[in-house]
Every structure is written in C-alpha cells, then in structure tokens.
Amino acid sequence: MMHIIVSHVSKTIKNNPVIRDISMELHSGVVYGFKGINGSGKTMLMRLICGLIRPTQGEISMNGKILGKDISFPESIGIFLENPAFLDAYSGFQNLKLLASIKSVASDADIRNTLLRVGLDPDSRKNYKKYSLGMKQRLGIAAAVMEKPDIVILDEPTNSLDEGGVNLVKRIVQDEKERGALVIISCHDAEILKGLSDETFLLEQGRLVGHITGGNI
Amino acid sequence: MTFFKLCKYDLKSGMRRESVKYLVCAILFLGFCVGFIYTKGKGLEARTFGDFLFFITAGMEEYIPMPGNIFMVPALWVLMILAPLYITLYYPFYDLTAYGKNVLINAKSRLAWWLSKCFWAISCVFIYYLLLWGVITLFCVCGGKLSLDISKSLIFRLIPMPSEDFCFTEGDFLQGENFAFQILFMPILIVSALSVMQMTISLIIKPFFSFCISAGILVLSAYYLSPFLLGNYAMSQRSDLLIDNGVHMQTGIIFSLALLTLSCVVGLCIFMRYDILNKEE
Numbered sequence: 001m002m003h004i005i006v007s008h009v010s011k012t013i014k015n016n017p018v019i020r021d022i023s024m025e026l027h028s029g030v031v032y033g034f035k036g037i038n039g040s041g042k043t044m045l046m047r048l049i050c051g052l053i054r055p056t057q058g059e060i061s062m063n064g065k066i067l068g069k070d071i072s073f074p075e076s077i078g079i080f081l082e083n084p085a086f087l088d089a090y091s092g093f094q095n096l097k098l099l100a101s102i103k104s105v106a107s108d109a110d111i112r113n114t115l116l117r118v119g120l121d122p123d124s125r126k127n128y129k130k131y132s133l134g135m136k137q138r139l140g141i142a143a144a145v146m147e148k149p150d151i152v153i154l155d156e157p158t159n160s161l162d163e164g165g166v167n168l169v170k171r172i173v174q175d176e177k178e179r180g181a182l183v184i185i186s187c188h189d190a191e192i193l194k195g196l197s198d199e200t201f202l203l204e205q206g207r208l209v210g211h212i213t214g215g216n217i
Numbered sequence: 218m219t220f221f222k223l224c225k226y227d228l229k230s231g232m233r234r235e236s237v238k239y240l241v242c243a244i245l246f247l248g249f250c251v252g253f254i255y256t257k258g259k260g261l262e263a264r265t266f267g268d269f270l271f272f273i274t275a276g277m278e279e280y281i282p283m284p285g286n287i288f289m290v291p292a293l294w295v296l297m298i299l300a301p302l303y304i305t306l307y308y309p310f311y312d313l314t315a316y317g318k319n320v321l322i323n324a325k326s327r328l329a330w331w332l333s334k335c336f337w338a339i340s341c342v343f344i345y346y347l348l349l350w351g352v353i354t355l356f357c358v359c360g361g362k363l364s365l366d367i368s369k370s371l372i373f374r375l376i377p378m379p380s381e382d383f384c385f386t387e388g389d390f391l392q393g394e395n396f397a398f399q400i401l402f403m404p405i406l407i408v409s410a411l412s413v414m415q416m417t418i419s420l421i422i423k424p425f426f427s428f429c430i431s432a433g434i435l436v437l438s439a440y441y442l443s444p445f446l447l448g449n450y451a452m453s454q455r456s457d458l459l460i461d462n463g464v465h466m467q468t469g470i471i472f473s474l475a476l477l478t479l480s481c482v483v484g485l486c487i488f489m490r491y492d493i494l495n496k497e498e
Contacts, residue, residue, distance in 0.1 A: 013492065050322060053492040072489075073325045085315030087230055095316075098229070102222050102323040143319055 002028045002063060002150045002182045004049065009058035011044060011206075018044045020206040021058070026184070028150065031177050033197030034186040041206040042186040043082060046153050049184065050079050078149035082156050084140030088129035092139045093122050096146055105147045114146040115139075117175075119168055133160035141169065145176060152176050154185045158192055170196060219324050223333035226320060231308045231337050232344075238304045239348060245300070246352040249273055249293065254356075257374050262389065264360075267367040269353040270400040273297055275375050276452025279442040279462070288440060291452075295435050298408055298451060301345040302431050305338040305412045306424050313493055321493070331488045335481050338412045346405050365397045366390035376454055380461045399466055400453050407451040410473040410480065417484035420491055444468055447476065 004026040011019040019041050026032055034042040047053045048060060051073040060067040062074050086095040092115055100106040106114075112122040118138040131139065137160050144152055154173070158166045173196050176183050187193040193200060202210035253272045258264050277291040312334075313321070321330050357363045369389055372379060411431050418427035438448025442455055442462065449455050450469025457463035 013494070047493070052318065052322070053494065054490055071325075072327050073322050075325070077322060079319065079322060081318065084319075087233070087316055089233055098226060099316075099319055099323060102219070102226065102320055147323075 001180075002026075004151070004182065005061045006045075006049070007058050007060070009045075009048060009055045009060060011048060011053065012056045013044075018206050019048065019055075022206075022208045023058075024201060024208065024211070026182055028182045029177060029180050030199060031173055031183040031185060031197045033193040033200040034184065034203060035190065035193055035200055036186075036203035037188075039205075040203040042203055043155055044206070045203070046079075046081065046155050046184060046186065049151075050074070050077060050081075050153060074151055076147075076150040077153065078144035078147060078151070079153045080140045080144040080155060080157055081153075082159070084136065084143065086128045086136070086139060086143075089127055091125055091127060092120050092131070092135075092142070093124075095128055095139065096143060099143055100146065103147060110148075111146055114142045117145075117172065118142045119165075134162065134165055137161055138165065138168070141172060145172060148179065148181075150181060152181050152183045154183070156186055156188065158187055158189065166192060219326055220329040220332055223320070223324055223329050224336050227312075227333050227337040228340060230312070230316070231341070234308055234311070235304050235341065238300075239345070242300055242304075242345060243348055243352060245296070246349050249297075250352060250356045257371060261368050261371060263362040263368070264357070265362040265364045265366050265368065265390075266350075266353055266357045267365040267391075267396070267400065268371050269356060269361070270350075270365075271367045271371065271396075271453050272375070273349070274400050274404050274451065275454040276448075277439055278376060278454055279460070280440055290436055291439055294452065295432070295439070298404070298411070298435055298448070299428075299432060301342045301408050302412055302415060302428060304345060305341045306415065306419070306428050308337070309334045309416055310419060310424055318493060327489050327491075328485065331485045332481075334416065335413050335484070338416055339409045342405055342409045342412055345408075350401075364390075365394075365400075366392055367396060367400075372459065376459055379459050380457075380463070396453070396456075396458060399456050399458070403453075403466065403469060404451045406470060406473045406477075407447055410447065410477040413477055413484070414480040417480045417487065420484060420487045444472075447472060 006022055006024045009019060009022050010017065022045065034045060036042050048055055051067050054068050065071045090098065093111060096111045100111060115122040118141050120135065120138055120142065141154065141157055144154060157169050161169065173183055173185060185196055200212045201208055250269060253269055254264065257272055258268060261268060273293065276294040280288055324330055354363065367390060369391060372391060415427045415431050418430060434446065435448045438446040442449060444464050449464045450473065455463050457465050
C-alpha cells in the first residue's frame with residue numbers, strides 16, 4: 001500500500017513560482033488526474049513527486065518517508081514524462097532491457113509481455129531512431145509499467161496516439177489500478193481524463209484550484 | 218552494486234554516443250604523427266614511442282613577455298587536451314535530460330549516479346590516451362622503435378635551454394624510466410581532473426561555458442609557468458627534469474588528485490539538491 005502526502009509544497013525556479021502551496025493526499029488503487037492548461041504546473045508537480053526536483057517549501061512523504069531527506073526517490077515508481085527519450089541505436093526491447101538491468105526486477109519475459117501489451121513487437125530489430133512518434137510514446141509507457149511499480153506517473157501519455165493508442169492507454173491505466181498501483185495521469189483532453197481518473201485535481205498557475213471526485217470535470 | 222550497474226550503463230551508452238568523436242581523434246592522431254615525422258622528427262636516428270609522445274605532450278617553452286616576443290598558443294598541445302574535455306562535456310547532461318532520468322529513478326541514488334558519471338569521464342580520458350598510444354604504436358611498428366626512451370636531439374630541438382643536469386646525462390637517449398610517468402600518465406591525470414571539474418561547473422553554468430573555463434586554464438598555463446596552473450604539469454617541456462625552473466611532477470600528481478577529489482565532492486553536494494529539468498527549462 002502506498003500513501004503519498006504532499007504538504008504545502010511550493011517550488012520556485014529562477015525566481016518564477018511554478019508550484020504554489022499545494023497539498024494533497026494520494027492512495028494506492030486510485031487513478032488521479034491532473035488537469036490544467038500548459039504552464040499550470042502539472043508536469044512540475046509530477047517531477048516533485050518523482051523526486052527529480054526538490055520543493056522550495058513544504059515536503060512530500062511516501063509511507064512516512066520524506067522525499068529528499070529519508071529517500072532520494074520513491075522506492076517503486078515508473079514514470080512517463082513528456083517526450084520520453086531512449087537510446088537511438090537500440091531496439092525497443094534492448095532499451096527496456098538496459099533500463100531493467102539497473103534494478104533487475106523485470107525479466108526478459110516481463111519485458112516482452114509489456115511490449116506486447118503496448119502493441120509493440122518485442123522481436124523487432126528496428127532501432128528507436130526509426131520509431132514513429134506513436135511508437136516512441138508506446139515504448140515510454142512500456143518503460144513506466146514494465147517493473148510493476150507501486151506508483152505510475154503518466155504525463156500526457158495520449159499525445160501522438162491514434163484512437164487505438166488512446167484505448168490502449170485507457171486499458172493499461174485500468175490494469176495498473178486493478179493491480180493496486182497508485183496512478184497519476186495528466187492529459188489536455190478533458191474527455192479522456194474523465195474516462196480515466198477516479199479523482200481529478202485542477203491546477204492553474206501553479207495553484208490547486210479544484211479537487212473533483214468521480215467522473216465529472 | 219547500483220554503482221557498478223550504472224558504470225556499465227554509462228560505458229555502454231556514453232561510449233556509443235561519443236564513438237564518432239573518438240574516430241575523429243584517431244584521424245587527428247594520425248595527422249599529428251605524420252606531422253612529427255616531417256617536422257621535428259626529421260633526421261632522428263630512430264623515432265621512438267617516447268619521441269612521438271614527447272612531441273605531442275611537449276607544450277611550449279616558458280613564455281617571457283617582452284617586446285618582439287609574441288605569445289603563440291601551443292595549438293597541438295591545447296587541442297590534444299581540449300579534445301577529451303570536449304568528448305566528456307555533453308553526455309552527462311544529455312543523459313540527465315533524456316533516458317538517464319529513468320535510469321536515475323530506477324537506480325534511486327543520486328550518489329551512485331554522480332560517481333558513475335565521474336568514473337565514466339575518467340574512463341573516457343583513459344580510452345582517449347589508449348587510442349593515442351595505439352596509433353603511435355602503429356607508427357613505431359612500421360618504421361620506428363617501440364621504446365619509451367626519448368632522443369636527446371629531439372629534446373634539444375624543442376627546448377632551447379635545457380637544465381645542466383639534463384645536458385650532462387650520457388648517451389643519445391633520455392632513458393624511459395626517468396620520464397615515462399610524465400609523458401604517459403601526467404596528461405591522463407590532469408585531463409581527468411579538468412574533466413571532472415568541468416562536469417561539476419556544468420551543474421551551475423551551461424556545459425559550453427565550463428568548457429571555455431577549461432580552455433582558459435590551458436591558455437593561462439601556457440602563458441605563465443606557474444606551479445598553481447595545472448596545465449603546466451601536462452607539458453613535458455616544462456618538467457623540472459628538463460629545465461631549471463620547471464614544475465615538479467610529484468606536486469602535479471598531488472595537485473591533480475586534489476582537484477579531482479574536490480570536484481567530485483563539490484559536484485556531489487550540488488547534485489544532491491540539483492533540479493532535473495528539461496533542456497529548455
């Protein structure tokens with residue numbers, strides 16, 4: 001079980017406040033949607049939860065452990081941040097294998113299954129460089145979920161995806177939720193977010209301006 | 218354990234990314250060696266491995282500012298040192314804004330990530346010099362001598378006023394064991410220290426500007442013969458074994474190891490609180 005507490009978190013970058021006094025509580029088995037226009041702070045808030053950036057004020061704790069003090073990064077997390085990048089000269093399978101070699105949690109079979117789940121061929125020798133935007137997006141999603149993490153963060157996962165791809169994201173989010181993961185997802189499209197999230201946080205200019213439970217945004 | 222896995226990852230992805238630069242360097246080395254044969258190496262009794270290496274790492278004699286004595290940057294020496302510094306310049310930050318973000322989160326350790334990047338930078342420098350040694354070996358095998366001895370006549374060509382101690386040594390060659398560390402390992406040590414320093418500075422300013430700082434240190438080192446300017450220790454021509462007011466190798470070793478350690482520790486302190494953003498942010 002994962003329990004995240006974001007407590008009065010603010011972040012200023014180059015004298016520009018990007019996150020202002022945000023507090024929220026997040027639990028396992030729930031899909032949280034972050035909604036807001038570009039520059040509203042969705043991606044920054046996700047980066048704060050990932051541990052990639054540190055709050056200027058406030059703190060984020062995960063099961064009682066404070067991020068940046070007790071732990072550098074969440075114990076078990078899979079991320080997909082906007083425009084994921086992989087190694088150009090490697091195939092999708094090789095890229096995921098290299099990533100998996102750091103933690104040694106996912107086996108070759110897990111990687112193959114995950115690639116199949118996102119609609120990519122695990123046996124394809126095609127280099128990442130030759131992937132279409134949609135394929136790159138799918139590989140990024142595969143990287144986020146392949147190790148079955150406790151927290152899954154997906155930032156604009158439906159960008160560059162066709163209808164089939166969007167349905168695939170919906171299915172993956174649902175699967176992750178059923179597995180018991182805490183899923184955070186951001187999306188421009190209100191309709192898609194409505195269909196995916198159990199709770200939605202509305203962000204505007206770095207502030208949390210609304211919290212909606214249920215499907216209506 | 219994580220550290221070793223990250224090292225393996227960095228060696229794999231970093232080297233692959235920089236492989237073209239190494240190829241360009243190998244071509245440059247060929248050019249330098251040919252250049253040596255037709256300039257300072259012309260007419261030498263036997264061109265040794267030590268001769269080639271001494272020529273490439275020589276640098277310049279002490280510059281004494283006075284009317285009519287124009288300062289000329291020792292281009293070959295500066296290029297030889299700037300090339301590995303350029304090779305190690307961008308990868309850590311490219312990695313951090315791309316695939317490396319996932320790797321860092323998977324590794325869960327900023328300490329291991331930073332140390333592996335330091336290890337990668339030092340490895341890159343070492344491979345660069347291995348490549349240089351390889352190219353020189355080729356030239357020695359095809360018409361030279363595989364020996365670390367340095368022809369005294371070459372030293373006299375490069376250094377107008379060597380020390381008396383050197384002048385009175387017997388034989389046609391400066392024996393390899395006296396100077397091997399200077400020509401083989403001092404450049405590696407000094408470039409490694411500069412490379413990690415550059416990486417640390419790049420956490421604060423853009424990598425290009427930290428590269429400019431490294432270049433500035435090298436040019437200053439060429440201009441002033443001073444034990445406080447690290448570049449002097451990488452110039453074989455300024456060793457106290459060859460000139461009276463030269464720099465002492467042991468001091469250079471201590472100085473470069475201290476800079477390497479300090480850069481590594483300061484970089485780590487900065488990186489522990491470093492915000493990982495996209496390039497444009």
